[in-house]
Amino acid sequence: MAKENNEIVGFAGIVKIIDEIDIMNIVVRKDKRGLKIGSALLEKILEISKKLNAKTITLEVNEKNLPALNLYKKYGFYQIGFRKKYYNENDAILLEKTFN
Numbered sequence: 001m002a003k004e005n006n007e008i009v010g011f012a013g014i015v016k017i018i019d020e021i022d023i024m025n026i027v028v029r030k031d032k033r034g035l036k037i038g039s040a041l042l043e044k045i046l047e048i049s050k051k052l053n054a055k056t057i058t059l060e061v062n063e064k065n066l067p068a069l070n071l072y073k074k075y076g077f078y079q080i081g082f083r084k085k086y087y088n089e090n091d092a093i094l095l096e097k098t099f100n
């Protein structure tokens with residue numbers, strides 16, 4: 001959870017399955033976007049994933065969601081596949097990041 005002046009401005013949810021972390025969501029309040037809160041949440045996920053000795057982190061992103069795709073690519077995530085019509089009309093891009 002990301003807080004500013006005791007208000008929630010963003011949150012992220014992850015699930016751990018054996019040695020894999022799945023990002024369920026990262027959401028930043030609309031009026032607080034573009035201020036690196038999403039980056040801070042993702043950095044926290046990376047830190048937790050390393051502590052938990054995860055080998056990979058995966059997630060699905062809507063193919064039209066450029067802010068999210070850019071955010072994950074900036075942190076070293078790459079496309080490993082896609083799920084057709086995952087979001088009704090749109091496909092999901094399946095992203096992954098691996099730890100050595």
Ligand SMILES: CC(C)(COP(=O)(O)OP(=O)(O)OC[C@H]1O[C@@H](n2cnc3c(N)ncnc32)[C@H](O)[C@@H]1OP(=O)(O)O)[C@@H](O)C(=O)NCCC(=O)NCCS
Binds near residue numbers: 027061071074
């Ligand atoms: C995706 C989301 C979490 C990004 O959070 P944010 O705090 O606004 O992002 P940041 O300020 O940390 O930006 C980090 C990077 O994301 C990318 N990015 C963010 N907003 C962007 C935009 N409007 N257009 C294009 N790229 C964007 C950029 O690469 C940016 O890095 P840069 O500033 O060095 O160019 C936010 O837009 C959001 O809550 N979206 C709705 C929910 C969602 O789609 N979540 C993702 C599904 S898992």
